[in-house]
Amino acid sequence: MRETTGFKTFRIVTLAALAVFVLLPLYVMITSALKPLGDVQGKFTWWPTNFTIQPFIDIWSTIPLASYFVNSVIVSTSASVISVIIAIFASYAVSRYKFRGRNAFTTTILSTQMFPGVLFLLPLYLIFINISQTLGIQLIGSYLGLIITYLTFTLPFAIWMLTGYFDNIPRELDEAAKVDGASAIGTLIRVILPVARPGIVAVLVYSFITAWGEVLFASVLTTQSSRTLAVGLGEYSTQVNVYWNQIMAASVVVSIPVVIGFLLLQRNFVAGLSAGAVK
Amino acid sequence: MKKRVLGAAAIFAAAALTLAGCSGSGGSSSSTDSAGSITYWASNQGTSLQNDKDVLQPLLDKFTAQTGVKVNLEVIGWNDLQTRIQTAITSGVGPDVVNIGNTWATSFQATGAFLPFDDSAMSAIGGADKFAATALSTGGAAGQTPTSVPLYGYAYGLYYNKAMFAAAGLTPPTTWEDMVADGKKLTDPAKGVWGTSIEAGSYTENNHFAFITSAQNGGAYFDGSGNPTFTQSQNVDGIQRYIDLMQTDKIADTADAQYSTGTESISNFAKGTAAMIFNQNNAEANLTADGMDASQYGVVPIPAPASGKPVASFIAGINLSVFKNTKNQDAALKFVNFMTSPDTQSALGKPFSSIPVLKDATPTFTTDPDIAKTFSNIYNNLSQPLPTVPLEASFETEVGNSMNTLFATVATGGSVSSSDIQSALNTAQEKVAASN
Amino acid sequence: MVLTTEKPEVAPVGVASAPGAVKLPKKKRPKGWWLPFALIAPAIVFELLIHVIPMIVGIWMSFIKLTQFYIANWSAAPFVGFGNYQIALNFNGAQGQALLSSFLVTCGFTILVVGLAWGFGMAAAVALQKAFRGRAIFRTMFLIPYAVPMYAGIITWKFMFQQNTGVINQILGALHLIDPNNPPFWLIGNNAFVAMVVVAIWKLWPFAFLMLMAGLQTINEDLYEAASLDGAKPFRQWRNITLPGLGAVNNVLLLVLFLWTFNDFNTPFILFGGGEPPAGDLISFHIYNTSFITLNFGFGAAMSVLLLLFLMLVSAIYLVFINRRSRRA
Structure with a gap:
């Protein structure tokens, strides 16, 4: 394919400008994490002259970062896995069956994306309290409450994306499995899921990232022992000081696993999106 | 292969849920605490939340040794404190004892969620007389039974x-x-x-x-x-x-x-x-x-x-309140008494740089006698409380x-x-x- | 040719499953009628618990006087009908005025952020559409802000926007765009709006890029070949092939970007903390402050319901418009 000079210029300018935009904060984050506190409080310098890795050591004792880390991993993993499983069943139903209320179901699910979080934050808290009191299931300050909240937040997008994906899987595959005597669930698990793997990975990644970064609900639904990283990072500013270098070091630490995991899965993610959601 | 991955994921999720169900030790429920324990929410005073814990824990252990009451401590950063207290008030489920910025005392008093320190409650914590008059004036609206008592004084x-x-x-x-x-x-x-x-x-x-x-x-x-x-x-x-x-x-x-x-x-x-x-x-x-x-x-x-x-100042500081629906009122009041006792006050004065809220107590927040004298004078003679209105x-x-x-x-x-x-x-x- | 002869053979397979269907008339309900309902049941349970029921409670809250005097004892809170709504919509009153100005700020914010995030995403997706050396590196790099946890990304920008120590003013000073002795503020005053827009675009545009990039992979390469043989310039190709080819993606993408941006809470919350400048007072943040800082949850709920109604209205108009256009096409 021939490329015009105009297109080449456009490409160079676009990529250069966006690369600077994307990388600048990441650069600042990483270099500031390698400076002593006094240096980050003064004028910004492009290179850490008093290079130190102390912030990466201090972050673990200033706040219980390790325990927040574990909390975030448990909550985000559980929420994304369960969300995907529930979304697979629901999307299969929507994609393969015509049933009463199907449209109402999909419309309602998608319209929850409009709900302003501030409107149902307090009611949700109260409902959790009531469930705790009547059923004895602790939902505030436990992983369970956060897990079911986050999995629900990601369900609408997950169901919508997987439905699109399943719609594009030829019905003939279902029929062939049925001929072989497979039940509906058997067909889903043995025939549909293997084909839909990229879509499932895409949904999994989306759900994980959403849960990993959520701030508003975590600030109300967690206590010290169940706090997640996203809100825990705020504790580096205290009554006495704002530990900018430690904030940056902790930001690097919490970003690395997600960024690496995401980048490893990105091919799947894009393939999943293009086959499912975007058609 | 793919099926196994999914199966493993499902097992993991189930395990996480079970785990989650067990870890209800969040400390935010007074209803499930046993008779011998209370939950205390403390605001951040020290250099980090961890520092607050390190300072308070030995004192709490001492309290437990004296009374047999176990204290579950949670230190809360200022970013979260107001939201956390409000959700606790709204739901009726919260800690037994909480410390709050004293300027909010009257606003929270208006919610009716805090225990009023009437005569009997007051005598359980050592009597109103033990507090400096300025410090006590921040406890709630004038003319009403206070719902908080001073803990740390600042000016x-x-x-x-x-x-x-x-x-x-x-x-x-x-x-x-x-x-x-x-x-x-x-x-x-x-x-x-x-x-x-x-x-x-x-x-x-x-x-x-x-x-x-x-x-x-x-x-x-x-x-x-x-x-x-x-x-x-x-x-x-x-x-x-x-x-x-x-x-x-x-x-x-x-x-x-x-x-x-x-x-x-x-x-x-x-x-x-x-x-x-x-x-x-x-x-x-x-x-x-x-x-x-x-x-x-x-x-x-x-x-x-x-x-x-x-x-020269408003009467700044931190007050202690007891949630009205605590199941452990006696223990909670014992704890308030302990926190406002001369020994505890002088032990916390240094790490939290606070002015004592007790009558005739010696300030320990600084080693400089002039500065100590100046601040005691400002706190007791030149300060007014912020409006004590809801x-x-x-x-x-x-x-x-x-x-x-x-x-x-x-x-x-x-x-x-x-x-x-x-x-x-x-x-x-x-x-x-x-x-x- | 082989393909075409095989295809008809697939159809009879589908028909062959008819024996199962033949048995149906024997029962009143088809066998397994409950299956789809069982499949969606878990989703419904969670949606009801987390989204729908709290929402209904929230709507009910908007009709009662849920101030500090009643939050500990809801049953005593007096019913005020549309009282909270009247305060919110009385634009001569201070609260109504504050809500209106927050609404307008949010509208401007949303238009800029959605427009630019989409534009950046589109530009990057098109620039990376064809293979060249280093394409994978750029593609990977551009996705990083999406994976960086929101708090970490926004707090870093806050650090960069500091007036006397931040890197932004240092760069602008080096480029002689500002007076280095009197650097501008980015986190207070009217510039706070600019800062907020920049940060929001930074974390949002990779998502647009991702979706558009995925969409581009579904467009048939041959179309471009044919167009360039006809002598169409890249821009023409983009307008005539790429844009229509992304129609379905764009329909959903723009709506989702709009809803997320209009409801954005994290950006101002993390960027400004407690003392938000009026130019940075996004509506979700405004409602949160009114509810939690001034302890007026009934009024906060009323404002949230108004926000919801607005979003529903815009979404409905958008969907009608989209449907009409796709029917015409």
């Missing part, structure tokens, strides 16, 4: 750099006018040195100075029946006087308009780029950390205008935030006239009234 003072004052041949100011004149002499923008440095982007600090300057002018933000009187001229003049430190006196850098953490001005003072700061008496730890020794600065009361009233929390937010905006106007090259202040206060008052 504002004017910190000045001794060397800079000596070099300029100045003595610490005794009137606001002197302070401004001194500030002008000490300011040298070319060298980046300013007479003072203020936390002009912090709505709480701004609100405190709206109150202090108004009180110096003989004004008030609420009348006797609790209705807002924001727009009276004493309030407008007071705010104008404070904003003018940056606007017309130019003894504070415009960069201060972005300071909001309560730590930047202290750091400037320690670096010698500000000759004076207004700060509560807990600055010592920061100053030491920033490399300034206590011998290098002095403290005097924040001066009033020559014709004004001698008010609308206090709204007042603090609305007035403080509108001052943030006014400072931002000055810093970005605009000007703030008294009619601008008047109209900002009018808007704040309407908002506060509408939220009633």
